Amino acid sequence: MTGFRNRGISRRTVLGTGLAAAGMLAMPSVLRAQDKSLKVGVYGGYFKDSFDKNIFPEFTKTTGIAVESVAEPTGEAWLVQLEQAAKAGQAPADLSMMSQTSTLKGQSTELWTPIDPAKIKNYDSLLPHFINKYPDGRVAGIGAVAWYITLVTNTDVYKEAPTSWEALWDPANADKLGLLALASNSFLLEVTATTFMGGTKALDTDEGLEKAFAKLAEVKPNVRLWYRDEAQFEQALKSGEIPMGQYYHDVTGLAAADGHPVRSTFPKEGGIQDSGNWALSRASTKVEEAHVFIDYMSQPAIQGLMSRKVGTAPTLKKEVLDLKPEEFAAVSSEIPPIIPRYDLYTTKADWINQKWTELIVS
Amino acid sequence: MRREPPRTLADYTPLAFPALMLIVFFVIPFSTMIAVSFFQRNPAGFYTPDFVFDNYARFLSLFFAKVLGFSLMLAVLVAVCCIAIAFPFTYLLTRQSRKMQTVWLVCLLSVLSLSEVIIGFAWQTLFSRTAGITNLLVAMGLMTEAKALTPGFGAVLTGMVYQALPYTILVLYPALVRLDPTLLEAARTLGASPVRAFLNVVLPALRNTIVATLIMVFVFALGSYLLPQMLGRPQHWTLSVLITDQAIYQSNMPFAAAMAVFLVLISLALVGLTLMLGRRENAG
Numbered sequence: 001m002t003g004f005r006n007r008g009i010s011r012r013t014v015l016g017t018g019l020a021a022a023g024m025l026a027m028p029s030v031l032r033a034q035d036k037s038l039k040v041g042v043y044g045g046y047f048k049d050s051f052d053k054n055i056f057p058e059f060t061k062t063t064g065i066a067v068e069s070v071a072e073p074t075g076e077a078w079l080v081q082l083e084q085a086a087k088a089g090q091a092p093a094d095l096s097m098m099s100q101t102s103t104l105k106g107q108s109t110e111l112w113t114p115i116d117p118a119k120i121k122n123y124d125s126l127l128p129h130f131i132n133k134y135p136d137g138r139v140a141g142i143g144a145v146a147w148y149i150t151l152v153t154n155t156d157v158y159k160e161a162p163t164s165w166e167a168l169w170d171p172a173n174a175d176k177l178g179l180l181a182l183a184s185n186s187f188l189l190e191v192t193a194t195t196f197m198g199g200t201k202a203l204d205t206d207e208g209l210e211k212a213f214a215k216l217a218e219v220k221p222n223v224r225l226w227y228r229d230e231a232q233f234e235q236a237l238k239s240g241e242i243p244m245g246q247y248y249h250d251v252t253g254l255a256a257a258d259g260h261p262v263r264s265t266f267p268k269e270g271g272i273q274d275s276g277n278w279a280l281s282r283a284s285t286k287v288e289e290a291h292v293f294i295d296y297m298s299q300p301a302i303q304g305l306m307s308r309k310v311g312t313a314p315t316l317k318k319e320v321l322d323l324k325p326e327e328f329a330a331v332s333s334e335i336p337p338i339i340p341r342y343d344l345y346t347t348k349a350d351w352i353n354q355k356w357t358e359l360i361v362s
Numbered sequence: 363m364r365r366e367p368p369r370t371l372a373d374y375t376p377l378a379f380p381a382l383m384l385i386v387f388f389v390i391p392f393s394t395m396i397a398v399s400f401f402q403r404n405p406a407g408f409y410t411p412d413f414v415f416d417n418y419a420r421f422l423s424l425f426f427a428k429v430l431g432f433s434l435m436l437a438v439l440v441a442v443c444c445i446a447i448a449f450p451f452t453y454l455l456t457r458q459s460r461k462m463q464t465v466w467l468v469c470l471l472s473v474l475s476l477s478e479v480i481i482g483f484a485w486q487t488l489f490s491r492t493a494g495i496t497n498l499l500v501a502m503g504l505m506t507e508a509k510a511l512t513p514g515f516g517a518v519l520t521g522m523v524y525q526a527l528p529y530t531i532l533v534l535y536p537a538l539v540r541l542d543p544t545l546l547e548a549a550r551t552l553g554a555s556p557v558r559a560f561l562n563v564v565l566p567a568l569r570n571t572i573v574a575t576l577i578m579v580f581v582f583a584l585g586s587y588l589l590p591q592m593l594g595r596p597q598h599w600t601l602s603v604l605i606t607d608q609a610i611y612q613s614n615m616p617f618a619a620a621m622a623v624f625l626v627l628i629s630l631a632l633v634g635l636t637l638m639l640g641r642r643e644n645a646g
Binding site for chain 2 (some may be wrong): 076077079080083105108109181182184185224225226228232235236239240241349350353354357358360361362
C-alpha cells in the first residue's frame with residue numbers, strides 16, 4: 001500500500017484498497033441461486049475494482065442477488081446521466097453512491113424512489129444526518145460512506161498541533177495554507193460560521209452569508225494553494241512546502257502511519273464531515289433488491305470493518321459499533337462535527353459560487 | 363499536372379469525408395453548445411430548454427471581462443514566447459546533419475507524450491522551495507536562501523511555453539527545411555552577415571508560416587486550464603478554469619456553454635483579424 005499513496009493517487013483509491021481488505025474478512029459465504037440482480041453505481045477506478053472483487057461477491061453469496069457494478073464519473077455528471085435516463089424510463093444503475101448535494105438536487109425532480117425505513121434493520125441506529133429526507137419526510141438516501149476533512153499540519157514545521165480553525169486566520173501563517181478551491185467542497189463558509197459566528201445557522205440569511213464571506217476574505221493572504229486535486233496538496237503537505245491546510249482525516253492518518261511528517265487534528269470547533277448516500281433511481285424496478293443491499297451495508301459489522309480497514313467514518317451510532325476507542329479515534333471524533341449546509345448549495349448555489357469565485361480570484 | 367474545375371456532382375465526392383468529419387466533430391457539438399447556452403438554469407436541478415439571455419448577461423461583468431482579458435493576454439504571450447524560442451531553434455536545427463535532426467525530433471516527440479498533469483507536477487517540484495532549482499543556486503552561492511517560484515505568473519508562463527514548444531517546432535520544421543538555401547546564399551554573396559540574412563531574408567520569407575504558427579499556439583494556449591490552476595494563484599486562473607468549474611463542479615451547463623461560446627467567438631475574431639491584417643500587408 002505504500003507505493004501508490006506516494007504517487008499521490010486520490011483518496012478514493014486509498015479507500016478502495018482498505019475496502020478490499022474489509023470485504024475479504026466480512027461475510028460468511030453461502031452460495032445460492034442468482035436469480036435476482038442489482039445494478040450499483042460506484043466511483044470508477046480502483047474503488048469499483050475492489051468492490052467488484054471483494055464486497056459484491058460476498059453480498060451475492062449472502063443474499064443471492066447478483067450485482068452488476070457500474071463505474072460512476074465523479075462530480076455531478078452522473079446525476080445528469082441518471083436524470084436524463086430516468087426521463088426515458090431507463091436506469092443506468094439502480095442504486096448509486098451520490099453526494100449529499102447531488103441527492104438534494106435529485107429530490108427536486110423526484111429522481112429517487114423513497115426508501116422504506118422498515119426494511120432497514122439498523123435504521124434507528126443510523127446517525128440522523130445520514131438519512132437524507134424529502135421535504136415531506138420520505139427517505140431519499142441512506143448514508144453509504146462518510147469521511148472527515150480536518151485541520152492538517154506538517155509536524156516538522158509545526159511542532160505543536162493547532163487546536164482551532166482560527167489557526168487559518170493567524171497572520172503568522174502567511175502564505176502557508178492549502179485549501180480546497182470551491183465553496184461546495186471546502187465548506188469553509190461553514191467553518192467560518194462555526195468558528196466565529198456561533199454555528200452554521202448563522203448562514204441562514206444573506207446578511208449572515210455576507211458576514212461569513214467578509215471574515216473568510218481575511219484568510220486569503222495566508223493561502224498559497226487553492227486546490228481542486230487532492231494529490232496536488234498532499235505532496236506539498238508531506239514535503240513541508242505548504243505546511244498547513246484542510247485535508248482528509250483518513251488519508252492524512254495513513255500518510256502519518258507511513259512515516260510522513262504529517263498530522264490531522266480535530267479542531268475544538270469540530271472536523272467537517274462529508275458523506276455520500278445510497279440513492280435509488282425512480283426508473284429502477286429493483287426496489288426490493290436495493291433495500292436488501294442498503295440493509296446489508298448498514299450493519300454494524302460491515303460499518304465497523306470499513307472503519308478499521310478503510311478509514312471511513314461509521315454511519316451508525318457509536319454504541320452499536322464494536323470499535324475500540326483508538327479505532328474510533330482513527331476515523332472519527334467525539335467532538336460534534338461541522339455538518340455542511342448542503343441546502344445552500346442547491347438553493348443559493350450560483351450566488352454563493354459567484355461571490356466565492358470573486359472572493360478568491362480578485 | 364493540370365487541375366480541371368469540378369463539373370459533375372461526382373467530382374465533389376472527395377469533399378464528402380472531410381465535410382462529414384467537420385459536421386460530426388465541429389458543427390454538431392458547437393451547435394449543441396450554442397443551444398445549451400440559451401437554456402434556463404435551474405440551481406436545484408439541471409436545466410430546461412428555453413431561450414433566455416441570462417447566461418450571457420451574467421458573463422457581461424467587469425469581473426469576467428478581467429478574467430477574459432487575462433486569458434487572452436496569457437495566450438498571446440505564450441504564443442510570442444514560443445515563436446521567439448522555437449524559430450531560431452528550428453532554423454539552427456535544419457542546418458544540422460540529418461542524423462542530428464532525427465535525434466532532436468525524436469526527443470521533441472517524446473516530450474509530447476507527457477501529459478499536462480505530469481508537466482504540471484514536474485514544474486511544481488522544480489519551482490518548489492524544498493526541492494526546487496533555487497536550492498541549486500544556493501549551493502552555487504548565487505542565492506542566500508531557497509525560495510518558492512510557484513505559484514506565480516512566471517511559473518504559469520514557463521509551464522505553458524514548455525508544453526506548447528514541441529508543437530511549435532514541429533509546425534515550423536517542414537517550412538524551414540524546405541526553405542530555398544539559394545536565398546541565403548544570395549544574401550550572403552551580397553554581403554549580409556548571417557544574423558542580418560536571417561532577420562532580413564529568412565524571417566520575411568516565412569512570415570505566413572510564423573503567423574499561422576502564432577495562431578495555432580494562441581488557440582492551443584487559450585484552452586489550457588490545468589497548468590494555470592496548478593502553477594498559478596487564483597488571479598492567474600484563465601477563463602477555461604472557470605468554465606471547467608461551472609461545467610464539472612457547479613453543473614451549470616448553460617453558463618459554462620455561454621462562456622465557452624464567448625471564448626470561441628473572441629478567439630475566432632482575433633484569428634480573423636490577424637489573417638486580414640496579414641493579407642493586406644501581403645497585398646500592399
